[in-house]
Amino acid sequence: MLSPYGLDIIESCFTCKLRADRIFCDLPAAALQSFEAIKYATAYPKGAVLFVEGQAPRGVFVLCKGRVKLSISSSDGKTLILKIAEAGEVLGLSATVSGKPYELTAETIDPCQVNFVKREDFLRFLREHSDACFRVAEQLSEKYNSACHEIRSLGLSHSAAEKLAKLLLEWSSKNGEAQKQEPRLKLALTHEEIAQMIGTSRETVTRLFAELRKRQIVQAKGSTLLIRNKAALRALASS
Amino acid sequence: MGRREVQASRFAVTRVTARRLGMRYSLPMASSSQPSCFRCELRPDRVFCDLPAEALQAFDTIKTVTPYARGTTLFQEGRQPRGVFVLCDGRAKLSICSEHGKRLMLRVAGPGEVLGLSSTLSGRPHEVTAEILDTCQVVFVKRRELLKFLREHREACLQVVHLLSGDLHSAYERVRSIGLSRTRRSRTQVRTARA
Numbered sequence: 001m002l003s004p005y006g007l008d009i010i011e012s013c014f015t016c017k018l019r020a021d022r023i024f025c026d027l028p029a030a031a032l033q034s035f036e037a038i039k040y041a042t043a044y045p046k047g048a049v050l051f052v053e054g055q056a057p058r059g060v061f062v063l064c065k066g067r068v069k070l071s072i073s074s075s076d077g078k079t080l081i082l083k084i085a086e087a088g089e090v091l092g093l094s095a096t097v098s099g100k101p102y103e104l105t106a107e108t109i110d111p112c113q114v115n116f117v118k119r120e121d122f123l124r125f126l127r128e129h130s131d132a133c134f135r136v137a138e139q140l141s142e143k144y145n146s147a148c149h150e151i152r153s154l155g156l157s158h159s160a161a162e163k164l165a166k167l168l169l170e171w172s173s174k175n176g177e178a179q180k181q182e183p184r185l186k187l188a189l190t191h192e193e194i195a196q197m198i199g200t201s202r203e204t205v206t207r208l209f210a211e212l213r214k215r216q217i218v219q220a221k222g223s224t225l226l227i228r229n230k231a232a233l234r235a236l237a238s239s
Numbered sequence: 240m241g242r243r244e245v246q247a248s249r250f251a252v253t254r255v256t257a258r259r260l261g262m263r264y265s266l267p268m269a270s271s272s273q274p275s276c277f278r279c280e281l282r283p284d285r286v287f288c289d290l291p292a293e294a295l296q297a298f299d300t301i302k303t304v305t306p307y308a309r310g311t312t313l314f315q316e317g318r319q320p321r322g323v324f325v326l327c328d329g330r331a332k333l334s335i336c337s338e339h340g341k342r343l344m345l346r347v348a349g350p351g352e353v354l355g356l357s358s359t360l361s362g363r364p365h366e367v368t369a370e371i372l373d374t375c376q377v378v379f380v381k382r383r384e385l386l387k388f389l390r391e392h393r394e395a396c397l398q399v400v401h402l403l404s405g406d407l408h409s410a411y412e413r414v415r416s417i418g419l420s421r422t423r424r425s426r427t428q429v430r431t432a433r434a
Contacts, residue, residue: 072411074419082414094404103411126400130393133400137389140403141357147410148335148366151345154418156337199418238338 007043007111010064012036022088023142024062024135031129038121043113050091050106050114057095057102059118063087066112067188070104071196081197082150084109084188090139096122097136109188154199158239163198164208165237168218172227183230187223275299279327285351286405287325287398294392301384307377313354313369320358320365322381326350329375333367346409347372353402359385360399 010016013032019025027035039062044050050061053072068085082104085091095102096119117125126133157163168185177183189197191205198205212218217233219226227233276295282288290298304327307313313324316335324331331354333345345367348354358365359382371377380388389396 072415072419074415078419080414080418082411094407097400098404098408100408103408126397127393130390130396133393133396134389137360137396137400137403140400140407141361144357144403144407144410145361145363145366147407147414148345150414151343151410151417152335152337152366154414155343156335156341 007065007113009041009043009113011041013039013115016064018064018087024090024132024139025088027129027135028131031125031132034125034129035117035132038125039115039117041113041115044108044111046108046111048108048112050108051102051104053103053105054101057092057099057119059116060093060096060122061091061106062115062117063089063091064113064115066108066110068112069107069109069193071107072104079196080199081193083146090136093136093139094143097126097140160198160200160204161208161211161236162239163200164194164205165233167194167198168225168227169230169233169237172230181230183227185225185227187225274304276302281328281351287353287402288351290392290398291394294388294395297388297392298380298395301388302378302380304376304378307371307375309371309374311371313371313377314365316365316368318365320355320362320382322379323356323359323385324354324369325378325380326352326354327376327378329371329373332370332372334370335367345413350375353399356399356403357406360403 010018013019013025013036016025041064044066050068051058063085065087067087068089068091069081070083070085070091071079071081073079085106091106092102094100099119126136153163153166157166171185172178172183175185177185187194191209192202195202195205209218209220212233213220215229215232217227217229217236219228276282276288276299277292279288302325313331314320326348328350330350331348331352333348333354334342335345336342348369354369355365362382389399
């Protein structure tokens with residue numbers, strides 16, 4: 001079926017091929033059946049806002065395809081990106097469970113397919129299906145771990161160079177590039193967004209990248225980054 | 240002072256110290272001797288502990304109650320999780336540490352809180368270090384037994400989901416206060432405004 005943004009919309013979770021790999025979606029048949037009944041499959045363009053921090057929780061968003069940027073911002077307009085959520089994650093979970101306002105802003109950075117579930121339906125679903133409840137607990141644990149990780153990198157790092165080096169090493173360890181001598185990674189974010197991830201300014205990020213290139217630690221080809229000297233990057237990350 | 244008097248005073252000293260030591264060691268047990276969760280008076284106020292009778296019975300069989308001295312480390316970051324710790328009374332300090340030994344205090348956990356929950360559930364190494372602040376009684380549950388317990392008791396699983404959501408909220412608050420206020424002054428302002 002031809003659809004906008006080149007997404008093939010998966011209408012039913014039963015026919016979803018990706019389900020087996022996902023932490024939350026891989027539910028037993030009975031739970032999946034009742035999940036089918038309460039979910040709304042929707043597609044969002046790039047740059048759509050799923051929810052805003054401070055908003056009363058409407059429900060959870062299960063990300064089927066695409067990526068979503070999770071950020072917090074201060075009253076004077078500063079933004080900090082906490083995480084880029086990948087397909088398979090459940091967004092707005094803690095706010096929906098606790099009933100407190102959303103604490104993050106979620107914005108799509110690709111065209112996305114999202115399954116939305118209303119708050120009352122979701123809470124009832126959790127009470128009725130203990131397997132789903134267990135999955136939710138696992139998802140929350142993962143999120144808590146990554147929040148602690150963020151606190152560590154923000155609160156205990158000395159310099160922006162250290163934080164950038166850590167971020168690049170983290171990215172290079174994904175997608176099976178970890179074992180390679182010179183890992184290659186695709187920079188999906190702009191300098192501005194990288195700055196927001198490590199809590200510094202766009203100018204600093206650009207300057208740091210220029211320095212890394214000059215010292216032959218990284219090599220840039222378009223949006224692809226080749227890490228040529230992993231040891232030097234590691235030394236920078238633990239300086 | 241005669242020899243006998245000196246000896247007598249020495250005895251007195253040892254007797255007093257012995258009594259004090261005895262007091263100190265018996266304190267945790269004396270203040271709250273609650274081997275069974277059924278007899279705990281504090282249970283109705285606690286988010287996690289207030290379980291239905293059937294779940295509580297199962298919890299009673301898998302838990303071990305231990306008194307811990309002040310300053311004991313319950314778990315350290317980077318270590319593999321063995322299980323969860325429930326604080327019956329007293330407080331614990333949660334902190335994270337950099338490779339250079341710089342330490343950042345996250346928060347102080349109060350009575351009734353469950354510690355090490357997220358790493359125990361996900362099976363990843365601990366993210367924080369927990370250290371006991373008051374000499375108190377702590378309930379320990381092994382990882383495998385906890386997972387089995389949560390699968391069998393839906394209510395307990397829901398409580399755990401609630402607890403984790405609360406933890407996550409406070410973690411995000413902390414990220415906001417650290418990441419978005421650059422100067423030390425504005426950080427303290429945020430803290431005082433909230434208090």
